[in-house]
Amino acid sequence: MLTFWGDKHRFCDGVTRRNFLQLGAFGAGLTLADVLRAKAGQDPAITQKTSNKAAIMIYLPGGPSHMDMYDLKPEAPMEFRGEFKPIQTNVPGVQICEHMPLQARMWDKLACVRSLVSVDEHSDSLVSTGYSENTNRIASHPSLGSVVSKLRSGGTNDVPPFVSLRGGGSPGTEPGYLGVSHRPFTPSGAGMENLRLASGVTGDRMDDRKDLLGKFDTARREIDASGTMKGMDSFTGRAFDMIASGVVRKALDLRQEDPKTRDRYKGVEDFLRARRLVEAGVGCVTLSIGGWDTHSSNFKTLKNQLPQVDKGIASLIGDLHDRGMQDDVVTVMWGEFGRTPKINSSDAGRDHWSPVMSAMIAGGGLKMGQAVGASSAKGEYPKDRPYKVPHLLSTIYHALGIDAGYTFPNGSGRPMYILDDRNKVEELI
Numbered sequence: 517m518l519t520f521w522g523d524k525h526r527f528c529d530g531v532t533r534r535n536f537l538q539l540g541a542f543g544a545g546l547t548l549a550d551v552l553r554a555k556a557g558q559d560p561a562i563t564q565k566t567s568n569k570a571a572i573m574i575y576l577p578g579g580p581s582h583m584d585m586y587d588l589k590p591e592a593p594m595e596f597r598g599e600f601k602p603i604q605t606n607v608p609g610v611q612i613c614e615h616m617p618l619q620a621r622m623w624d625k626l627a628c629v630r631s632l633v634s635v636d637e638h639s640d641s642l643v644s645t646g647y648s649e650n651t652n653r654i655a656s657h658p659s660l661g662s663v664v665s666k667l668r669s670g671g672t673n674d675v676p677p678f679v680s681l682r683g684g685g686s687p688g689t690e691p692g693y694l695g696v697s698h699r700p701f702t703p704s705g706a707g708m709e710n711l712r713l714a715s716g717v718t719g720d721r722m723d724d725r726k727d728l729l730g731k732f733d734t735a736r737r738e739i740d741a742s743g744t745m746k747g748m749d750s751f752t753g754r755a756f757d758m759i760a761s762g763v764v765r766k767a768l769d770l771r772q773e774d775p776k777t778r779d780r781y782k783g784v785e786d787f788l789r790a791r792r793l794v795e796a797g798v799g800c801v802t803l804s805i806g807g808w809d810t811h812s813s814n815f816k817t818l819k820n821q822l823p824q825v826d827k828g829i830a831s832l833i834g835d836l837h838d839r840g841m842q843d844d845v846v847t848v849m850w851g852e853f854g855r856t857p858k859i860n861s862s863d864a865g866r867d868h869w870s871p872v873m874s875a876m877i878a879g880g881g882l883k884m885g886q887a888v889g890a891s892s893a894k895g896e897y898p899k900d901r902p903y904k905v906p907h908l909l910s911t912i913y914h915a916l917g918i919d920a921g922y923t924f925p926n927g928s929g930r931p932m933y934i935l936d937d938r939n940k941v942e943e944l945i
Contacts, residue, residue, distance in 0.1 A: 527578055527638045527809045528868075569880065569916045570794040571660060572832070573802040574787075574849035575640050575688065576825075578809030581855035581866050582874040583895045584818055585613050586628040586887070589857075596857050596894045599815045607885045615822035618830035619876075624885040625833055625842070626878045629941055631889025631898035634853040634905055636870040638809070640688030643850050644802075646906040646935045649687045656692035656926070660912065661800035663934055665691070665698040667918065668799050674763045676701040679793050681786045681803040689802065693926040700802070703768055767796040777835075784828035791835050794845050799916075808851055812863030825849070833878050846880025846915040848908070857895040871897050875908055880915030882944040906937040911944050 583589060588602040588611065602611035605623035612620055612628075619626060635642055641649035644659040658666070661678035668677040680689050680700035691698035768789055770778055781788040786803040793801045805828060806821040829849065836842050854873035855866030872891045878884065889901035913920040913934065920938045923931035 528811055570845045571800045571912060571916055572790045572847040575804040576808045576851035577804050578807050579853045580808040580851045583857055586874040587630045587891055587895055588613060589895050592894045595859050598859060610887045616826040618826045627884050627886050628874055628876045629888045629903060629908055630874045630891055631901045632873050632875055632903050632905055634870045634873050636868050639852060640686055642905050644688030646909045658692040658694045659688055659690060661700055661802060662691035662694050662698040664799040666694050675797040677799040679798050679801050681789055763796050767792040780831050784824055787828035787832045791832055810865050811867055812865040814865045842879045843881040846912055847878045848912055850875035882915055888941060888943045903941055906935050907939045908941055910935050910938045911940045914940055
């Protein structure tokens, strides 16, 4: 068993969010073959399958300021509106921050919801599962990526259905009652090495190893009085096949891209990896960018981070359109809550603000070129079209062809809805 450690994120609550994942290749404490066995042992009553659509979940850890990205208030007093100015997008009547000009020029391919109500909690649980971390401690509802993984079990084994480019172990990547086999594959660090043939091992030598396992299996079968052993362990064989195929390894290798493309994504390479992974057949990819817990130096921080986000979104969405994938991939970008409309007096920062926040969404066959809902004149509360976070998550499930009213049995066998609150953001449908 190997332990791979992800990045640290220290938020204002003093908790270090150090992502971790103990795995052989995919799941906690499991070898790749173990994961495939666990997937095959799923509830045979599950019949719903996802379409070939995919989701890219971009998480902005710490809580991004809605007032300084998609919901600027130029008419509000200075202590609310802040330093940034709005610019017109290519859709009449929709303005966004001056530090996101690339998105402004392609807003007909994007949309945002400006009236989302969240909770004051430093966690990605709500935006990924539909339930706050405190609420979900006992119920253990699964993340969207884990649901996709569960519903795609039984498909090709060359590609994992759920990949996290930001490490594992956070509430927003956990499978809950679906089981550890539906944790994401995390290809950072040594995880990438699990996708390679061992040094000096050729395809022929790998076949020899499979044959050797088959011989061991024959011996085990002869000893097994119960008769449950049935030939070579097919799951181990499939694990060999996944490694040998190299599909995921190639998708993560950015050297496969044209140098001009790599240059466009310089500094935001995970956006390119996400695009390559969904092209390879991954059903859900999650990534994160920046630190958004801006209790101090809010505007200084955002002047650096917003252009990076702008580059990543513009490159990713532009590429998906160029490849004709805009209806097959739904992309969402959000954090856990917004920031206080009023700038704090001591540190030029904005504090936590859960009564309203914004989210960007694109693709998936949804209606683009709009801003859904509005907040009050000072950005304090939804003025119209108030939506809860699960409503946008339900909309994402809809775009993926998944019924959010579908049920899975939890650990005690009780059927549990994917989402209890399944209303959708109707303007996007």
